[in-house]
Amino acid sequence: MAFAALGFLALLAGGALLALGVAALQSPKVISTAFDSYFLRIAGFTLWQATLSTLLSILPAILVARALHRHPVFIGRSLIIRLMALPLALPALIAALGLLALLGRAGILAPFLTWGFGARWPGIYGLSGILLAHVFFNMPLATRLFLAALDAVPQDHWRLAAQLGFKPLSRFRLLEWPAIKSAMPGIALIVFLLCATSFTLVLTLGGGPQATTIEVAIYQALRFDYAPMRAVAFALVQLVFAFGLALMASRFVLVERSQNIDVSSAKLMPPSGAERLINRVLIGAAIVLIVSPMLAILMRGLQADIIKLATQNSVITATLTSLILAISASLAAFLIVVSLLSARSSAIREFAAGGGGILLSVSPIVIGAGWFIALQGIINPLKAAPVIIVAVNTMMALPFVLRALSPSWAASRARHDRLAASLGLRGFRRFRIVEGVALRAPIFAALAFGAALSLGDLGVVALFGSDSLQTLPSLLFARLGSYRSDDAAGLALLLMLLCLGLLWLADSLSQKETLR
Amino acid sequence: MSAVLLKDVFFAHDGAPQMHFNFEVSQGDRLAIMGASGSGKSTLLNLLAGFETPQSGSIQFSNIDLTNVEPALRPVSILFQDNNLFGHLTINQNIGLGLAPRLHLTKLQNDAVNSVLAKVGLARLGKRLPSELSGGERQRAALARALLRDRPVLLLDEPFAALGPAMRIEMLDLVLELQLEKMLTVIMVTHNPDDAEYFATRVGFVEASSLLSTMPATILNDPPKGSALSTYLGTKLPRFSA
Numbered sequence: 001m002a003f004a005a006l007g008f009l010a011l012l013a014g015g016a017l018l019a020l021g022v023a024a025l026q027s028p029k030v031i032s033t034a035f036d037s038y039f040l041r042i043a044g045f046t047l048w049q050a051t052l053s054t055l056l057s058i059l060p061a062i063l064v065a066r067a068l069h070r071h072p073v074f075i076g077r078s079l080i081i082r083l084m085a086l087p088l089a090l091p092a093l094i095a096a097l098g099l100l101a102l103l104g105r106a107g108i109l110a111p112f113l114t115w116g117f118g119a120r121w122p123g124i125y126g127l128s129g130i131l132l133a134h135v136f137f138n139m140p141l142a143t144r145l146f147l148a149a150l151d152a153v154p155q156d157h158w159r160l161a162a163q164l165g166f167k168p169l170s171r172f173r174l175l176e177w178p179a180i181k182s183a184m185p186g187i188a189l190i191v192f193l194l195c196a197t198s199f200t201l202v203l204t205l206g207g208g209p210q211a212t213t214i215e216v217a218i219y220q221a222l223r224f225d226y227a228p229m230r231a232v233a234f235a236l237v238q239l240v241f242a243f244g245l246a247l248m249a250s251r252f253v254l255v256e257r258s259q260n261i262d263v264s265s266a267k268l269m270p271p272s273g274a275e276r277l278i279n280r281v282l283i284g285a286a287i288v289l290i291v292s293p294m295l296a297i298l299m300r301g302l303q304a305d306i307i308k309l310a311t312q313n314s315v316i317t318a319t320l321t322s323l324i325l326a327i328s329a330s331l332a333a334f335l336i337v338v339s340l341l342s343a344r345s346s347a348i349r350e351f352a353a354g355g356g357g358i359l360l361s362v363s364p365i366v367i368g369a370g371w372f373i374a375l376q377g378i379i380n381p382l383k384a385a386p387v388i389i390v391a392v393n394t395m396m397a398l399p400f401v402l403r404a405l406s407p408s409w410a411a412s413r414a415r416h417d418r419l420a421a422s423l424g425l426r427g428f429r430r431f432r433i434v435e436g437v438a439l440r441a442p443i444f445a446a447l448a449f450g451a452a453l454s455l456g457d458l459g460v461v462a463l464f465g466s467d468s469l470q471t472l473p474s475l476l477f478a479r480l481g482s483y484r485s486d487d488a489a490g491l492a493l494l495l496m497l498l499c500l501g502l503l504w505l506a507d508s509l510s511q512k513e514t515l516r
Numbered sequence: 517m518s519a520v521l522l523k524d525v526f527f528a529h530d531g532a533p534q535m536h537f538n539f540e541v542s543q544g545d546r547l548a549i550m551g552a553s554g555s556g557k558s559t560l561l562n563l564l565a566g567f568e569t570p571q572s573g574s575i576q577f578s579n580i581d582l583t584n585v586e587p588a589l590r591p592v593s594i595l596f597q598d599n600n601l602f603g604h605l606t607i608n609q610n611i612g613l614g615l616a617p618r619l620h621l622t623k624l625q626n627d628a629v630n631s632v633l634a635k636v637g638l639a640r641l642g643k644r645l646p647s648e649l650s651g652g653e654r655q656r657a658a659l660a661r662a663l664l665r666d667r668p669v670l671l672l673d674e675p676f677a678a679l680g681p682a683m684r685i686e687m688l689d690l691v692l693e694l695q696l697e698k699m700l701t702v703i704m705v706t707h708n709p710d711d712a713e714y715f716a717t718r719v720g721f722v723e724a725s726s727l728l729s730t731m732p733a734t735i736l737n738d739p740p741k742g743s744a745l746s747t748y749l750g751t752k753l754p755r756f757s758a
Contacts, residue, residue, distance in 0.1 A: 154599040155599075156596045156598070156599035156600070157599055157602060159562075159565070159567050159587070159594075159596075160596075160599075160600065160602075162566070162567065162586065162587040162588060163565060163566075163587045163588055163590075163592070163593070163594060164588060164613050164614065164617060164665075165586075165587075165588025165589070165617065166588075166617050167617065170617035170618070174602060174605070174613075174617065174619075175602075178602075178604045182604075268567060268587065
């Protein structure tokens with residue numbers, strides 16, 4: 001079972017890689033011409049925007065994480081921390097539309113900005129839009145990771161600092177900063193990787209020769225310019241680049257959730273009045289950043305004729321298609337995760353315990369491009385769309401499902417392995433009697449989470465979608481492209497509610513006690 | 517004169533039973549605090565160090581009420597079982613923090629650090645990181661810092677529990693030596709009756725979340741029959757012979 005799961009992953013990634021490699025070897029001359037001034041420009045832009053995005057995400061995240069750490073007890077704190085987990089799970093398309101609804105040329109805030117700007121507000125397309133969207137996604141993620149790093153400082157150290165009479169500056173220099181600094185490379189690499197490979201945000205907010213990344217250029221080469229060799233060249237570059245980054249990132253262990261709620265630091269050295277005020281402002285600003293795009297979607301969406309929209313055949317079909325594809329991908333990811341986690345070979349389990357983090361580097365566009373080119377000579381690639389979409393989304397959801405499930409699975413193994421072995425329970429029978437019952441809540445949480453992630457994905461659908469296969473995100477993108485912004489707003493609301501519903505389900509299930 | 521006095525100190529963690537402490541420790545005494553796990557031994561030290569504040573009652577050092585004084589201003593140094601040193605700072609820097617929370621010390625301060633290092637037997641190890649030292653050496657370094665801070669009361673929260681028997685005795689000897697030299701008042705939480713017997717002049721047994729009086733350490737040799745202390749200590753195992 002575990003080998004079949006690994007085989008699937010190898011086939012999916014290897015097939016794409018093989019197709020790209022063969023295509024490159026067949027016509028190396030054409031490939032080398034792909035690396036022209038256009039390539040240099042987009043490669044430069046990819047790195048530039050990722051660097052800026054990383055800086056703009058990480059620096060405020062340090063301040064917000066510190067503020068949250070200094071106030072370990074207040075009403076709504078746990079809600080805020082859960083809110084911080086939301087953006088990464090939200091479809092990129094929703095975030096992009098939310099930001100446009102807020103700060104676009106015709107956005108909700110545009111009149112005020114025009115007034116304050118002194119001239120007509122130009123909107124946030126291009127670099128500024130991409131940066132803002134990346135901050136929306138990655139600042140909360142980085143905040144959570146930094147907070148966990150601060151919480152990991154042993155309680156005795158705060159006591160020691162209190163006894164030694166540290167002033168705020170020494171406390172920062174000797175306690176907080178070392179914790180932040182040691183977590184920094186891992187966090188920066190992850191954020192940089194996510195920003196350098198982001199597709200949907202750049203496609204929606206950027207575009208045009210000034211603001212295109214390698215990822216988007218692959219898509220344009222395949223679907224618009226029909227320059228498959230250029231797509232091959234760019235995909236190979238992106239693959240090597242992202243893989244290298246992920247390899248570097250995997251050397252750093254990231255603590256994601258703090259184990260103990262540590263209140264001693266604040267109790268022993270309470271923040272001064274001025275610091276309290278600054279911390280409140282910081283936390284408040286972070287909440288505004290996270291919530292306002294979603295509120296904008298809600299406001300705009302409610303203005304659209306939801307009822308009429310929801311009864312359109314194309315919308316109903318797209319919604320059902322999306323749900324079926326998402327649930328299939330989530331189930332497939334779950335099956336793979338379970339077979340890896342219960343593998344008898346400890347090497348496979350260790351690979352799984354590593355979080356499959358390396359999979360984060362495999363961009364759906366690169367895999368999609370590989371299969372697009374592989375299928376090209378044989379059948380019309382668009383005909384294979386459903387299979388490819390599910391397969392690639394499975395791969396995308398895999399690391400997240402893995403991380404959602406592996407702690408409780410490991411706990412269950414530690415507790416039940418010997419008993420199950422002595423009773424001769426193995427394979428599916430064991431799953432039905434042991435994990436299937438004991439871990440029901442975490443399993444459904446992982447499934448809902450995986451489905452939410454797949455539901456909003458635009459990446460592969462953009463490559464393989466056609467009139468005969470529309471998902472909710474691709475339909476939304478098409479309506480946006482044809483300037484039917486009311487429809488787009490309504491669809492965005494629909495998609496957001498579906499995703500939030502699934503995430504809420506996942507969250508409330510994962511709060512449940514897992515092992516009794 | 518009592519070095520430490522707890523006058524009807526009451527304290528409770530959320531949802532836990534209320535603790536009650538009412539006893540005194542004379543200057544130069546070595547008090548061993550014993551009691552079952554979770555009975556509140558460590559909380560007692562946290563109250564003395566100022567990491568926790570009592571709900572009521574007062575804590576006095578040399579007859580001065582310091583109940584609400586912040587930890588840094590109390591005449592107290594504490595050694596935990598672990599985490600006494602910052603892992604990213606060298607031994608020298610860790611010890612130097614006892615003089616000033618700055619990492620660059622003056623020549624005079626450096627000399628002081630070197631001399632306490634030599635005193636605890638760690639001369640030449642000052643440039644190392646805590647991770648490059650053994651568990652015993654790390655606790656020696658922590659002790660050196662306490663020495664440098666020169667506070668009259670030393671609190672030990674099972675600081676040698678993780679060490680082997682020989683090393684434990686060695687550490688206790690070192691503490692004894694320093695205690696006699698400076699006439700320190702030492703309060704040590706321990707689970708080990710042998711340690712208490714070897715080291716302490718007095719014993720306090722935390723029972724039902726309270727400690728209301730202390731006894732001479734000789735009581736460990738012959739605990740009153742049927743008392744909570746004798747139940748806690750149990751009987752020494754006779755050698756099994758088949």
